[in-house]
Structure formats: structure tokens, C-alpha cells
Amino acid sequence: MILRIDRLGVELPPPSTPDPNGAAAVQELMGGKFGEMSTLMNYTFQSFNFRDRKSIRPFYDLIANIAAEEFGHIELVATTINTMLTGASLSDAKDGAYKQHFLFGGKGALPADSHGKPWDGSYVHSSGDLIEDLTHNYFLESGARSGKLRVYEMVEHEAARALTGYLLVRGGVHQVAYARALEHLTGADMSKLFPTPRIPTEKIPECKPHLDAGLHLKLYRFSPDDYKEVVAVFNGKHPETGEELEVVDSPPEGFEPKDLPAETDVFAPDYAPEEIAEIANKLRKKAGLK
Ligand code: MN
Ligand code: MN
Numbered sequence: 009m010i011l012r013i014d015r016l017g018v019e020l021p022p023p024s025t026p027d028p029n030g031a032a033a034v035q036e037l038m039g040g041k042f043g044e045m046s047t048l049m050n051y052t053f054q055s056f057n058f059r060d061r062k063s064i065r066p067f068y069d070l071i072a073n074i075a076a077e078e079f080g081h082i083e084l085v086a087t088t089i090n091t092m093l094t095g096a097s098l099s100d101a102k103d104g105a106y107k108q109h110f111l112f113g114g115k116g117a118l119p120a121d122s123h124g125k126p127w128d129g130s131y132v133h134s135s136g137d138l139i140e141d142l143t144h145n146y147f148l149e150s151g152a153r154s155g156k157l158r159v160y161e162m163v164e165h166e167a168a169r170a171l172t173g174y175l176l177v178r179g180g181v182h183q184v185a186y187a188r189a190l191e192h193l194t195g196a197d198m199s200k201l202f203p204t205p206r207i208p209t210e211k212i213p214e215c216k217p218h219l220d221a222g223l224h225l226k227l228y229r230f231s232p233d234d235y236k237e238v239v240a241v242f243n244g245k246h247p248e249t250g251e252e253l254e255v256v257d258s259p260p261e262g263f264e265p266k267d268l269p270a271e272t273d274v275f276a277p278d279y280a281p282e283e284i285a286e287i288a289n290k291l292r293k294k295a296g297l298k
Pocket of ligand 2: 182
């Protein structure tokens with residue numbers, strides 16, 4: 009089961025100048041082959057399909073726990089797209105890169121890539137062979153970080169920069185986690201593959217505060233009582249910095265999501281949102297909430 013917390017892993021800026029074409033590029037991080045839907049669904053299916061858990065639980069715990077973090081990454085990408093579309097003009101959108109954001113999505117994120125191609129289940133690699141799946145996951149996190157850097161370079165909007173700065177750091181942790189799992193299993197010196205891709209995160213202003221806070225070393229445990237054996241795999245030194253890796257015994261504290269305003273030109277949530285607010289208010293009172 010998933011326990012859901014209504015907070016975001018990183019603080020995203022409030023809406024400013026709308027950037028619909030930038031939001032179209034950010035869609036690649038949602039539903040592209042190397043997007044967050046792919047990381048979430050790869051690790052989710054691999055964990056669902058994981059056999060003989062009692063004998064090799066540390067590896068199960070690692071994959072299942074990282075899957076939970078990826079759910080929050082999808083939420084961050086969606087929030088970024090919504091932030092960038094807030095206040096965008098419907099009439100300008102006809103010349104934009106991604107008309108479905110307006111015509112179908114009501115200025116919201118869609119489970120598709122930057123060209124509108126829906127996310128595809130064939131992006132999931134769950135072979136049943138643990139070493140094969142871990143190798144795939146290392147490759148997936150590497151490709152995902154390349155994609156994030158390219159979106160960072162392409163899109164100047166501050167929400168996209170805050171998103172990619174955070175995800176570059178977190179993706180680095182997942183890369184290290186899968187590399188370390190492979191080292192424990194095979195003895196291969198995966199540290200020689202670092203840094204792949206070559207991303208100088210310490211020079212990226214939106215990465216810097218997360219590095220200063222040590223987020224490149226921490227793997228969070230996204231469960232009150234489970235996935236505790238992750239510590240048996242995620243340990244030792246970071247292959248790039250030599251600092252000690254750490255499992256944090258809880259999810260990150262996170263940040264309250266910004267309440268994005270209604271967009272009445274696309275009827276989101278309605279052409280007259282105040283009517284729905286009035287109904288909600290009556291229901292709250294009846295439920296003794298207010
Ligand atoms: Mn991710
Ligand atoms: Mn990841």
C-alpha cells in the first residue's frame with residue numbers, strides 16, 4: 009500500500025510569467041522514455057514481481073523504497089508544469105508547442121512526453137533477473153539525469169530550474185544506490201563509471217543548496233515500519249565526493265504545495281469556480297470542519 013503525504017519534496021516558486029513552450033519541454037521529464045513515470049513504473053513493477061524476498065530482502069527494500077520516492081517526483085514535475093501554465097493565454101496557445109495542455113488538459117500536466125506521445129508501458133523493464141534489472145536501473149537513472157540537464161539548459165523558467173536542480177541531485181543518489189547494489193552483488197567496480205553523465209552539479213546554482221544540505225548522500229525511507237534493510241545495500245562512500253552515504257529513517261519533511269489559482273478560460277475547475285467553492289464550504293460546515 010502507499011501512504012500519501014500532501015507535501016512536495018522541494019519548494020517550487022509561485023507562478024510568475026507563464027511559459028507554455030517551456031512546460032512542453034518539461035513534459036519530457038514526465039512521460040518521456042527516461043521520465044519520472046518510467047522510473048516510478050520500472051521500480052514499482054520490479055518490486056511487485058520480486059521473488060524470494062525473505063532471502064534477499066535488502067535488494068527488494070532498495071527497489072521498493074526508491075519507487076516510493078519516484079511517485080513524489082511525478083508530483084513535482086506535474087506541479088512545475090501547472091505552475092508554468094498558470095495565467096497562460098488560451099489564444100496565444102494556438103502557436104504553442106503543446107496545444108493539448110490547453111485543449112484537453114485544462115492547463116494541467118499530461119502523462120505524455122514533450123511531443124504529446126503518451127507514456128508507454130513498454131518503457132518498463134522488469135525481467136525477473138535482479139542483476140539485469142539493477143543494471144537497467146543504473147542506465148535509466150543515467151539517461152534521466154541527461155534529460156534533466158538538457159531541460160535545465162533549454163528552459164529558463166525558475167520553476168523548471170528549481171525542479172531540475174533538485175531532480176539532478178536526487179537522481180544522482182539513485183544512480184549511486186543501484187551502482188552500489190551491483191558492486192555488492194558482482195564485485196564490479198562501478199565507481200569507475202562515475203561521473204556518468206558528466207554533470208558538474210556543484211556549479212549549478214539550483215543544485216548547490218541541496219548539495220550543501222547533503223541531499224546527494226541521503227536515501228530516505230518512505231515507510232513508517234518497512235524497507236529497513238535498505239541500509240545493508242546503501243552504504244559506504246559516495247563515488248564522486250568520498251563522503252559517507254546515509255539512510256534517513258523517514259521521508260523528507262517537504263514543503264506545502266502552493267495553491268494554484270483557478271483558470272476560468274479553460275474551466276479549471278469550472279467556468280464559475282466560486283460556485284464550487286460555495287458548495288464545498290457548505291459540505292465542510294455539515295461535516296463539522298469549519
Ligand atoms: Mn526521479
Ligand atoms: Mn530516480
